[in-house]
Amino acid sequence: MTLRPLIALVCLAAAPARAAAQTSGSATMTGTVLSAITISGSDLGFGNVLPTDSRRVAAPMGGRFVITMAASAPVTIAYSFPAALGPGVVLGAWELLSNTLSDPASAQAITVSSGTGSFGATSATGALYLWVGATVTTTNAGIGSYSQPITLTVTYN
Numbered sequence: 001m002t003l004r005p006l007i008a009l010v011c012l013a014a015a016p017a018r019a020a021a022q023t024s025g026s027a028t029m030t031g032t033v034l035s036a037i038t039i040s041g042s043d044l045g046f047g048n049v050l051p052t053d054s055r056r057v058a059a060p061m062g063g064r065f066v067i068t069m070a071a072s073a074p075v076t077i078a079y080s081f082p083a084a085l086g087p088g089v090v091l092g093a094w095e096l097l098s099n100t101l102s103d104p105a106s107a108q109a110i111t112v113s114s115g116t117g118s119f120g121a122t123s124a125t126g127a128l129y130l131w132v133g134a135t136v137t138t139t140n141a142g143i144g145s146y147s148q149p150i151t152l153t154v155t156y157n
Contacts, residue, residue, distance in 0.1 A: 034070040035126070037154050041065040044150065046136045051088075051143070059095040059133035060104035067154055071126035078118040078153040081134070085146035088139045095133040100124065104131045120157070 044063030046055050069075060077098075084090050094115070099107035100123040107129070110119050121128055132150060 034073055034156060035068075037067065037069045037075070037156070039065055039067050039152055039154060041150070041152075044132050044134065049089075049136060049138050049141075051138055051141050054135060054137045056093070056135045057133050059097045059131040060107075062095075062131060062133035063150060065130040065132070065152060066102075067128040067130070067152075069123070069126050069128070069154070069156070072122060072124055073126075074120060074122045074157040075128075075154050076118055076120055076157055077128075077130070078155075079112075079116065080151040081112070081115040081132075082148035082150070083115055085136065085148050086141070086144075088141035089146050090137045090139070091134050091148075092137065093135040097131040099129050100127060102127075102129050104129075107131065 042064045044057060046057055049055050067075075067077070079096070081094050082091055094112040096110040096112050097104050097107035098110055098119070098121060130152070
């Protein structure tokens with residue numbers, strides 16, 4: 001009786017099975033391109049004011065902004081209102097209204113506690129309307145025309 005075939009059979013049974021040297025997987029990348037945000041506005045005008053005077057322009061009658069953006073996309077609207085138009089021409093009592101319709105009568109009042117702030121908004125149609133009002137108070141102001149920008153910055157969340 002010969003033992004050689006039995007030894008070969010035992011060596012083959014003890015050899016480890018070969019594992020795969022590589023494997024791979026995948027994941028899908030997605031993204032959505034949103035429409036650009038646009039802002040157009042009309043001026044908040046106080047008209048003629050005397051050198052020592054005070055005049056209020058309510059938001060529904062004041063400046064107006066129209067914001068267009070992607071429908072139903074949440075945005076943050078940051079605002080910066082100037083404290084004065086110039087020496088002796090102080091601004092205050094800011095009022096801000098927001099609506100998805102071009103109707104200030106049904107607009108939501110936004111609390112303005114200082115000259116800068118922000119709030120969140122969204123619109124199913126992609127259109128937002130803002131109205132801005134304020135009070136100008138002059139104290140021995142120099143004769144002339146004064147202007148300062150109202151700055152809005154709108155960003156997608």
